[in-house]
Every structure is written in C-alpha cells, then in structure tokens.
Amino acid sequence: MTPAPGDSAGAGARHPEGPLLVALDIDGTLISYDEVLSDVVRDAVGAVRDAGHEVVLSTGRSVVAIREVADALGLTDGYAVTSNGAVTVRLDQAEPQGFVLDDVVTFDPGPALRLLREQLPDARYAVEEIGVGFRLNTPFPDGELGGEHEVVPFEDLWEREVTRVVVRSPEHSSADFHDMVAGLGLDDITYAVGWTAWMDLAPLGVSKATALERLRRILHVQPHRTVALGDGFNDLEMLRWAARGVAMGHAAEQVRAAADEVTGSVDDDGAAELLRSLLA
Structure with a gap:
C-alpha cells in the first residue's frame, strides 16, 4: 500500500516519538542567490527525507516556481508551503502541474x-x-x-x-x-x-508559521519535533514557531536573533550542516 502524504515506511520504528517536521526556506537557504543547488545540500535533504522525516519546502516563491527545486531535491510527494504561507500544496507527480492545492488564503489587495x-x-x-x-x-x-x-x-x-x-x-x-x-x-x-x-x-495573520502549524496538526507531529531553517525577514515567524529555529549564517542580525541557533552561510552549505545534525 502506498503511504499517505506525511507517512514514511518504517518511520515509526526509526522514531519512537514520531518524525520531525523540517521546514526549509529555498532562496538563500537551500540554493544560492545565483540559483545553484549544491550536491552536498541536495544529498543532505535526501538523507533526512529517507530517514522518515517530513521535509516541507517553505518559501515566498509562488507554487509554479518550486517545481524544479522540488524535483531536484527528490521531493515528489508530501507538502510545500508557498507564497509566504498563503498557499499550501500537496506534491503529486501524477498531477499535470505536479501538485494539488491543499489550502489557499486570499485578501482584497x-x-x-x-x-x-x-x-x-x-x-x-x-x-x-x-x-x-x-x-x-x-x-x-x-x-x-x-x-x-x-x-x-x-x-x-x-x-x-x-x-x-x-x-x-x-x-x-x-x-x-x-x-x-x-x-x-x-x-x-x-x-x-x-x-x-x-x-x-x-x-492578515498569514505567514509561513501559520501554514506550518496547520500542517503540523495534519501530520500529527508533536510541537517539540519541529525544525525550521531560513535566512530572510519572511522567515522570522517560522523560526520563532519551530522548536528548533535555525538561521543561516549570512542572515541579517534581526533574523539571526530570532533563531535558536545559527548555522553556516549558504556559500558554506550551512543547510547541509543543520540537516546532518538531525541524523545524529
């Protein structure tokens, strides 16, 4: 039987407390500002996913702009938070666009x-x-x-x-x-x-954090099993929401101050450093 979104074969055996929910910003975090995804970061994301954890892209990008990154990371199912939390999708390779809308929040601009x-x-x-x-x-x-x-x-x-x-x-x-x-x-x-x-x-009131909290409940992940990694001002709420909020080393001082810890910069593959620590 194919696991439902959020399930991973053997995850319960690997994680007595259940899997982690690992929320990852894209630009300036997983990929450089020159749109480069290093092999080191890609492999680290794959290792965390293969260990049974819930890896969720959490980005300001629109949903049409995440497909290439998700594919490069091997994230062909599960969830993604886009548009800074206003749009949540379930990734699905069987769909023409590669996703199904899961939650949408709108406003009068x-x-x-x-x-x-x-x-x-x-x-x-x-x-x-x-x-x-x-x-x-x-x-x-x-x-x-x-x-x-x-x-x-x-x-x-x-x-x-x-x-x-x-x-x-x-x-x-x-x-x-x-x-x-x-x-x-x-x-x-x-x-x-x-x-x-x-x-x-x-x-109003919508952020990466609000979308991630909704997913946390859907996926039945305990609050203390949440991790978030980002580098921008749009990551502030997400870093404060997570039990372990990690800022990239090159992030602005205000972003680093909002985090529980700081990893290396994007040029130093800081995302891989954090991701490998989840497997220790």
Whole structure:
C-alpha cells in the first residue's frame, strides 16, 4: 500500500516519538542567490527525507516556481508551503502541474495597492495567479517571477482577491519599506520585506508559521519535533514557531536573533550542516 502524504515506511520504528517536521526556506537557504543547488545540500535533504522525516519546502516563491527545486531535491510527494504561507500544496507527480492545492488564503489587495501607489508611483506591482503566474502593471526583470505573466492596467490588479502582492522598487531600501508600511497604517495585511528592492503583501495573520502549524496538526507531529531553517525577514515567524529555529549564517542580525541557533552561510552549505545534525 502506498503511504499517505506525511507517512514514511518504517518511520515509526526509526522514531519512537514520531518524525520531525523540517521546514526549509529555498532562496538563500537551500540554493544560492545565483540559483545553484549544491550536491552536498541536495544529498543532505535526501538523507533526512529517507530517514522518515517530513521535509516541507517553505518559501515566498509562488507554487509554479518550486517545481524544479522540488524535483531536484527528490521531493515528489508530501507538502510545500508557498507564497509566504498563503498557499499550501500537496506534491503529486501524477498531477499535470505536479501538485494539488491543499489550502489557499486570499485578501482584497485594493486598499493597500492604492495607498502604496501614492508613495511609490514608479514601482512595479504584481499579483499572484495560483498555478499560472502573475498579473502585473509593468514587466519585471527576467527570472524574478515564475510562471506566465500578463500585463494589465494598474486598476485591474485588484479586480478579485489574491494570495499575494509583490512590490518592486529598486530606489528603496529594506528600511524604507518598513518605514513606509508603518506610516501608511496597513493594518489589514501581513507584509514581508525581501532583498533591497522587494516586498511581499499577504493576507492578515498569514505567514509561513501559520501554514506550518496547520500542517503540523495534519501530520500529527508533536510541537517539540519541529525544525525550521531560513535566512530572510519572511522567515522570522517560522523560526520563532519551530522548536528548533535555525538561521543561516549570512542572515541579517534581526533574523539571526530570532533563531535558536545559527548555522553556516549558504556559500558554506550551512543547510547541509543543520540537516546532518538531525541524523545524529
């Protein structure tokens, strides 16, 4: 009989307390900023998976942008958290797109977009189309957004509820984004600032942590059996949620401070270092 998602043959025998739930960020954690996945990290992920633990990709990427990474890691079943927690999928190679939607949380992006446009009239804005790509007001640089892209008038970006809004403004720093959102009083959204020119908006209260907690309950993993690894500001809640939250060595000071421990940088295969420790 084929194990159900979250089950692993022999896992109970290997782990008297049950498997670990291991949540892994992708960019800057498993793969470098040049989109390189090292053999060392790939093999370490495979070893943790083969040991019967629940390996869950937990990323700000859209679901269409994780397929290649999941395949490279050998993650052909189980769950993945995408869009910073707004979209959870069950990986399934039998499906045309390689996944089945498991949970989706949406919000009305109109109020936030209108306010942000007043402050950032020249920024690029995009809203996610689940399993397809993005609708955007002007093209983004090649490779920054996965899937298909449709350029539409700015006002059309809020014609329906969405899971995620992306704001790109190269002229502004991470600190600028934080200050701007605080000053605008956007109390009905969750926001995460990525690299210098990037900010994600999500439904209020939604984060990687909220999606992972839901999965933890579905998979019947005990709270003390949770591990999370990440490097970005959108990983803060996830690192605090996990019983063992681990930050990458190159992460910002605020991210490292939120973690229980710090591993090596992405250039030093810090993810592999952490993953190997789970097998000790």
